[in-house]
Amino acid sequence: MRNYPASPDVQLPRKDILGYESAWNISPFGLAQFEHNYDPDLLLKIEKKALALKETHAIHKHLDLTFITGADRFIPEIGELIRDSDRLRYLSEVIGTPVEPYPFSVVSSTVTFMGPTDGSVSWHGDGVPVTELIPLSLSDDLQGGHLQVYRGNPDEGRAFLNSGATLDPEKIEPFQHRLGYSTVGQFLGVLHRTAPITQGTRTTLVLNLRSRVMPWVDDNRLFYLAADNDHDQSNWVDEIRADVYDNQLPAYRAFEERSTKREKDLAHGS
Numbered sequence: 319m320r321n322y323p324a325s326p327d328v329q330l331p332r333k334d335i336l337g338y339e340s341a342w343n344i345s346p347f348g349l350a351q352f353e354h355n356y357d358p359d360l361l362l363k364i365e366k367k368a369l370a371l372k373e374t375h376a377i378h379k380h381l382d383l384t385f386i387t388g389a390d391r392f393i394p395e396i397g398e399l400i401r402d403s404d405r406l407r408y409l410s411e412v413i414g415t416p417v418e419p420y421p422f423s424v425v426s427s428t429v430t431f432m433g434p435t436d437g438s439v440s441w442h443g444d445g446v447p448v449t450e451l452i453p454l455s456l457s458d459d460l461q462g463g464h465l466q467v468y469r470g471n472p473d474e475g476r477a478f479l480n481s482g483a484t485l486d487p488e489k490i491e492p493f494q495h496r497l498g499y500s501t502v503g504q505f506l507g508v509l510h511r512t513a514p515i516t517q518g519t520r521t522t523l524v525l526n527l528r529s530r531v532m533p534w535v536d537d538n539r540l541f542y543l544a545a546d547n548d549h550d551q552s553n554w555v556d557e558i559r560a561d562v563y564d565n566q567l568p569a570y571r572a573f574e575e576r577s578t579k580r581e582k583d584l585a586h587g588s
């Protein structure tokens with residue numbers, strides 16, 4: 319059993335980020351940072367392989383993001399972390415509901431490369447419900463490159479940005495990435511970006527997660543997945559279709575039945 323901190327260093331409920339209770343989420347969890355204690359040799363191996371694959375496998379298409387999609391397909395060592403049961407148990411505790419690895423091969427894990435030429439990811443809300451950001455390297459001379467979370471209504475924030483306005487700096491919360499520390503967030507429906515990098519580089523392993531109870535809570539629309547993955551010849555659309563019928567729909571129907579039963583029981587005063 320790996321040594322996890324009893325509670326994360328930083329923990330922010332979703333309500334404190336958005337400013338209101340939301341219904342489209344997997345739990346009230348917002349964001350946390352904690353010392354992860356993952357095997358440094360394993361992370362080093364993953365970083366080396368990712369850098370070697372960058373030239374041939376990394377893409378830079380939209381959101382000013384340079385990344386390897388479905389990275390565990392090319393770097394099997396990532397699979398060790400994805401499936402690590404201690405990790406999933408701890409994350410489920412922090413998130414407040416059981417989570418499982420995001421199942422689609424093209425989005426289960428990514429490696430992002432950030433710097434003045436690679437870019438850093440611009441304002442967006444995640445398609446996946448929950449993500450764990452594990453720094454693989456942060457150069458000593460790094461200027462920028464921290465996570466910025468918009469505290470407020472994401473739709474309002476996006477409308478501001480679309481009109482050419484800039485976001486109120488008082489509503490932007492910075493989170494510094496640190497080696498040895500994970501940042502985990504329910505960034506679905508949360509406006510965030512990485513601060514532009516003027517100097518230095520950052521490489522990050524991104525492991526995505528979803529709810530085991532509510533696997534249908536997901537914002538990855540097909541057009542968006544296509545924007546990221548139309549270069550990929552794997553049958554990722556078929557994977558999603560199969561998952562909807564095999565996992566999402568049965569879980570959703572069971573949830574609906576429980577809700578209906580609860581309503582009936584309440585109506586009968588039991």
Ligand SMILES: O=C(O)CCC(=O)C(=O)O
Binds near residue numbers: 510524
């Ligand atoms: O690495 C970060 O600081 C944020 C990255 C991010 O938002 C993403 O990969 O979706």
Ligand SMILES: [Fe+2]
Binds near residue numbers: 510
């Ligand atoms: Fe994101």
